[in-house]
Amino acid sequence: MTGPADAEIRVLLVDDQELARSGLRLILRPNDGFVIAGECGDGAEVPAALAATEVDVVVMDLRMKNVGGIEATRRLRQSGDHPPVLALTTFDDDELLAGALRAGAVGYVLKDSSAEDLIRAVRAVAAGDAWLDAAVTARVLTTYRQAAPDRAAGPPPGLLTAREQDVLRAVGRGLTDAEIAASLVISEVTVRSDLGRIFAKLGLRDRTAAVIYAFDHGIVNPGEVGRDHAPRPIVRDRPTVRAGSVSAPPLRFSALGPLRAWRGVAQLDLGPVRQQALLAALVLRSDQTVTDAELLDGVWGLEPPGTGVNVLRTYVLRLRTCLRAAGESTKESVIRRSRTGYSFVGHAVRMDVTRLREITAEAGAAEEAGELAMAVDACTDALDLFHGEPLAGLPGPFAAGERLRLVERKVKLSQQKAELQLRLGRYVETADELSAVLAVNPHREPLAALLMRALYARGLRAEALAVYRRIHDQLVRDFEVEPGEELRRTRAAVLRRDDGYLGFA
Structure with missing residues (x-):
């Protein structure tokens, strides 16, 4: 092959x-x-x-x-x-x-x-x-x-x-x-x-x-x-992108909530939601050429605009004007045009999604080093980067897919934090936080299992079993499936008071 x-x-x-x-x-x-x-x-x-x-x-x-x-x-x-x-x-x-x-x-x-x-x-x-x-x-x-x-x-x-x-x-x-x-x-x-x-x-x-x-x-x-x-490839230094002048304030983006951008401390008006969706499709694929067809599919899906690629040119022109620093020319814009499409110059800006990856890596490194409290703090910092639903309100298949991926990352961070807190004996705050997360993610079996363990550790055995009943009923009602083996085992361990299996021996 x-x-x-x-x-x-x-x-x-x-x-x-x-x-x-x-x-x-x-x-x-x-x-x-x-x-x-x-x-x-x-x-x-x-x-x-x-x-x-x-x-x-x-x-x-x-x-x-x-x-x-x-x-x-x-x-x-x-x-x-x-x-x-x-x-x-x-x-x-x-x-x-x-x-x-x-x-x-x-x-x-x-x-x-x-x-x-x-x-x-x-x-x-x-x-x-x-x-x-x-x-x-x-x-x-x-x-x-x-x-x-x-x-x-x-x-x-x-x-x-x-x-x-x-x-x-x-x-x-x-x-x-x-x-x-x-x-x-x-x-x-x-x-x-x-x-x-x-x-x-x-x-x-x-x-x-x-x-x-x-x-x-x-x-x-x-x-x-x-x-x-693995052997790391040699990465050549990228040329510095000027933003009009050396003193131009930095450009920042946030996608872990409604899409927002700032030049220095000034928040920018990114225009209508379709235009924002186009920007998101470029920003979240920084330094990659995204073809005209991919942008049309990713932003409009099955309802392409009547003007075809012309609308892309219009939106890109508006976005360049919006994002441009004082004195910056079109050639210096963070949105570049190639023969087949557009690309966004990612190393010229700061993004909360990039910071999310960095802090998540820090949490993993701290956990591996045995610094559990430090790992919990890193998870908390990463979760604090979210301010609502990622890319909230943006239309199109690309935004929908990225939204789903970022929500999954948030849930995974919540799970990692809960596991660490249980190991540290922080049962009360673990139960409180998991209850809130599970309320908006009612089908997440790993979260339910962790919540059952936290409640059991607090002596709330009946409440732990009630968590199982709720997610069981939810899964049967919504998907016609039973809970997975791990959740069933957790319930059985709570019933027989198996501290060893639940991690409290």
Whole structure:
């Protein structure tokens, strides 16, 4: 299978949410080497879709009403030859992701991952690599091992040569063939040859099994997993963008609420909502060329403007005027025109979305270092960046997709903070905060499980069981599904007063 430099990557999208599929279509674009070969609204539709057209990668949501992603992946594996499956899920759920690996998925990506990560994941899987999200890999592999303890057995790593062990270590860290070749200063052909011998010597069926083997046998430590350890490309200094003069006040944007912009301390009038939606489609894809067609699709969707691309020129002219610093020319504008579309010069501005990523990384680093209170403070700072619904009121599929992604990130931060607070014994504030978050996200099972634990720790066992009843009824009423295994286990632990399982022993 080849990457986009050699051939198009044909992708089958499987998700029961049309909005989610629309967001994926906007990310996996033809000019990046992708073709959406087909779409399915349920796992049961996948075999027919694969029979109807050639597919290189299946991007599969795990939670669907009828046939979920895990069962659909298992059926594909049992049917014989099939394209690789990249699992996609909203939930950072260890058992769910481990189940996807057991079913035969070659990797997974969380839905709140960046567009760049999703693109890299699909390309890696199409090229025959595994893709495991660095943020959760170590925990997921632990869950996988618990369900398949024989994985830790098998031939010893001593059967491998020194270079083969280096290649296996790199695979365990999540590197692609190209990254391994660059790291070890060997060719990609040599990497693939070494991998073939590694699989044969250790009896491994695929790259994902190799990652698990490396983790199980201590070849890779949990802290090493992820592409932060991959060779970093050389990034040349970008030219400084003048904003009229050296003393021009900075341009700032906020997307974690209604879209807003400031030049210095002065808030700018960004115009009508369609114009703002166009700006958001550029700002949130900074330093990328967005084609005219993509802007029309992302802002107007199925209701394109009668004037076609002319409206883009009008809106861009207005936005340039609005965002321009004193004395700045059109050529110096943060919105640039190319032959095929427009781009936004991202390094010339400050954005709260960028700051959100930075603080989230700080929280993760503090947690990894054992500084739990510091990690809680970082989560709080990140959550404080939100001031209402992200991109509130902006129309179009692009804004809708980004809104969903940013809301998911906010929920995930709330979950991370709650987990940390429980470890610190802050049960009262944890319960209060989770109750508020769950009230506006009533189907979030991980949040409900954490709230049950917090209430139980306060001695409010009946209230904890009431949380389970509420979310059970909500899920049955809205989706005709029962709560997942983790939530059911939490309820059972509360009923039998199992402090050990609930983490309070």
